[in-house]
Amino acid sequence: MSLPPRPPPALLDDLVELVLLRVPPDDPASLVRASLVCKLWRRLISGNRFRRRYREFHHSPPMLGFFYHKLSGAIRFLATSSFRPPRAYRSNWHAMDARHGRIVFRVSTTTEDRMLMVSNPVTGDERWLPVPDLAGHYGCATWNVAVVCAAAGCDHVDCPSGGPFTLVFLGSQVLDKITAACTYSSKTGSWGQTISVEHSEGYVAHCSVLVGNMLHFILRLSNQILEYDLDKQEISVIDPPSSSQAVWAAPITTKDDRLGIAMYEEPNLCIWSREAGLNGDAEWVQQRVFELDKLLPAGALQISPLFCGTVGNSCVIFMGTLDGLFAIDLKSGRVTRKLLEDYDICDIVPYMSFCIPSTSTPPGNRPLICPTHL
């Protein structure tokens, strides 16, 4: 008769950290479950030391998933990790931008857009604020908003969840060819002064990228880039590469962290980067041309693909086609086929963050300060 198997020896405490550091960041559910194994593991995982070592070990926050909208407007979250947002997102919410662990939604009512909600889906922190007056003053036909961590000295690898943030709000008045901008500081809880800039015909479109301390937005129609300096709170216009006859354009970051622009010139996606020219002035230099008709399946380009969004600083562009949603990695030229089958995807907002359980109240248990009528 054989003896029952001996239970394995318990893992030495010293070595627990070595093991837990190697739970992949795109599997936060395993890390959460590990944190419930025992008190020691919980203390270890929620401690500052582990948090610091975990982000050093993994360098940059993973994409936990992305919010997307169908042309009908309904908001969805497609998880690309084991993370699931702990709260339901309502159909009148529209994901505008995500950066540094936060996401900003526009919350519409039947009559007008009037609230913004800044959320950290990992911690459940939420902040509601009104859309600035700007929209009223300038009769904005369209607007966009970007969120940026404002914690002093933060390297933005794992921004403090309760820390300060800045919103940059841009509204365009199409007829006057003007875009106005103002900034919200969570430290003061108020919107600052409004500034504005003249440009060619166009209006500010979905998507923004941060390069250094400059936020960049794109104007639909003219394909000009609006550059917002977060330090000086100044706004300026950058003309697109002059040769271009683009159907659409999107601001991107290049692999060496410069400003770039991706322009769709049927059927090619042309990538340009902003470089210092011989006389010291910045100029556009073409980096690469992707022949989409060779990269995408036949039939996908029967009508022009729709620009849907980019992945922060990872040089990835999402495109909606008749054949479904595709992602193209501008560094490698690799195409991720059919993330979604739907042909009617529009705005995509990827959400990148570490998700490390902390000792504070987990999501789902926080009181929600939400205007009751929204």
Next chain:
Amino acid sequence: MAAPESGDGNNGAARMVTLISSDNTRFEVEAAAASLSQTLQLTILDGGGGGGDGIPLPNVDSATLSKVLEYCIKHAPAAANGGAPNATAVDRAELERFDNEFVNIDQSVLYSLIMAAHNLEIEGLQSLVAKKVADMIKGKSPMEIRRTLGFPDPTPEEQAEMNAHMLEYGWAYE
């Protein structure tokens, strides 16, 4: 009988060192392989471990040490190239294949290995085994992790606390 080594190493032949496990088994191994251990590297650089002396390793038994050395011998050439710009894709694939098979072992051996790798400061081995144990956690409930890793059954108090936390992190259990 091998001639005692001269202090300043070798004449073409690889320098050998002797390691002695906690149960007094002697292992003769190339210094380059043993030097994957940061701890041993210092002793070896000081000229230790040669000839009849040997380096005693009171915390590592012979079964574990033989496994550790199997890893070191396999990885020593690549380590000598310093991460090896000239390592071919084939070499790397072969090492990867070796690593995968290497950790496909009984859990108690894995634990002895990770402890030995920790004590001897063999970074690659430590990382390899830790990754394997992390893989074993993947997809398991806290209770299953406890059983897998040999925790005793939780007390009713611990169980109640676990249940409460599970409720709070419902999304991780979908």
